[in-house]
Amino acid sequence: MxxxxxxxxxxxxxxxxxxxxxxxxxxxxxxxxxxxxxxxxxxxxxxxxxxxxxxxxxxxxxxxxxxxxxxxxxxxxxxxxxxxxxxxxxxxxxxxxxxxxxxxxxxxxxxxxxxxxxxxxxxxxxxxxxxxxxxxxxxxxxxxxxxxxxxxxxxxxxxxxxxxxxxxxxxxxxxxxxxxxxxxxxxxxxxxxxxxxxxxxxxxxxxxxxxxxxxxxxxxxxxxxxxSRESAILAALDMPADLEALQSRVYADVPAQLQSAARRNLLAHLIDLVHKGQITANGHDLINARFSRP
Structure with missing residues (x-):
């Protein structure tokens, strides 16, 4: 409007x-x-x-x-x-x-x-x-x-x-x-x-x-x-993936001008999921890590 x-x-x-x-x-x-x-x-x-x-x-x-x-x-x-x-x-x-x-x-x-x-x-x-x-x-x-x-x-x-x-x-x-x-x-x-x-x-x-x-x-x-986003992230981790790959799978519905923000939100979700023990990261640099389900 x-x-x-x-x-x-x-x-x-x-x-x-x-x-x-x-x-x-x-x-x-x-x-x-x-x-x-x-x-x-x-x-x-x-x-x-x-x-x-x-x-x-x-x-x-x-x-x-x-x-x-x-x-x-x-x-x-x-x-x-x-x-x-x-x-x-x-x-x-x-x-x-x-x-x-x-x-x-x-x-x-x-x-x-x-x-x-x-x-x-x-x-x-x-x-x-x-x-x-x-x-x-x-x-x-x-x-x-x-x-x-x-x-x-x-x-x-x-x-x-x-x-x-x-x-x-x-x-x-x-x-x-x-x-x-x-x-x-x-x-x-x-x-x-x-x-x-x-x-x-x-x-x-x-x-x-x-x-x-x-x-x-x-x-x-x-x-x-x-x-719902969290569930989509977990579903997308049927194989290990990094931030870029997950973004293309989970946030394909987001307009191009908001993809940068989507990437930040995705990172926030991943940190939360690591904290809760639902996923793991292969290093401490979470920006460049690969994520997987245990």
């Missing part, structure tokens, strides 16, 4: 939730990054978006004259989420809150894929204040509860506002999330997704795409999708 929003225009999604769409559409970001303004009076900005002067101006225009930004929360350190944080902080005086720098929360399972980082990592990102699981942030005009949801990245956060959840890139309605080792971890992703599926949150506000009206249902769908 066509994007229903105008880039840079404030969208009033609920009385206490506004959104400004950033001008960064791509196959990986869909229509662009959704930057949320939460609360009234003293407000919170969630995911300020990419470093872009026009988007900064649009966010400042979206504020009422009597409002002030009291905190800027970054769900994870990808540049399309965190890039504008420092400029927005300078313009508003608000502190930047996040789980930590880009490497924070990285799983020890990723030790064999170091040096193979994915694209879009904000390697220079550092928050002013570190936040984590269970923190309640009330100084931004709304009571936001922090959930640590590793998977897409080790330091990924979701933010609960009553029965609504700002899901960052962990749950989106238009596509499954990218899980790109070593920053991403499929084992953690599935655990976090199962948690969200069983939780009390009904509506999701993702950082890309439309709001998710049935968040538990979407989580269940994504869990089944990942399990």
């Amino acid at each position: 066509d994007c229903p929003w105008t880039v840079g225009a404030v969208q009033h999604l609920e009385p206490d939730v506004r959104m400004v769409l950033a001008p960064n559409p791509s196959p990986m970001t869909h229509w662009g990054t959704n930057s949320f303004i939460v609360g009234e009076g003293d407000v919170t900005v969630i995911d300020p978006g990419p470093e872009d002067t026009a988007h900064l101006a649009a966010l400042l225009r979206a504020l009422h004259p009597s409002e002030r930004v009291t905190q800027i929360i970054v769900t994870h350190a990808h540049r399309d989420h965190s890039g504008l944080a420092r400029s927005l902080a300078a313009a508003t005086g608000a502190p930047i809150l996040a789980f930590g720098p880009a490497s924070s929360g990285r799983s020890p399972r990723m030790r064999d894929v170091r040096g193979h980082s994915g694209e879009g990592i904000d390697t220079h990102f550092a928050p002013d204040e570190v936040i984590g699981e269970g923190d309640v942030l009330t100084n931004g005009g709304a009571g936001l509860t922090v959930l640590h949801t590793p998977g897409h990245m080790g330091g990924h956060l979701c933010l609960a506002l009553n029965d609504r959840l700002f899901t960052g890139d962990h749950v989106m309605g238009w596509a499954p999330s990218l899980v790109s080792p070593p920053e991403g971890d499929m084992t953690d992703y599935m655990t976090s997704l199962e948690r969200l599926s069983a939780g009390p949150w009904q509506k999701g506000y993702p950082a890309h795409g439309l709001p998710i009206e049935d968040l538990p249902g979407r989580c269940d769908f994504l869990l089944q999708h990942r399990r």
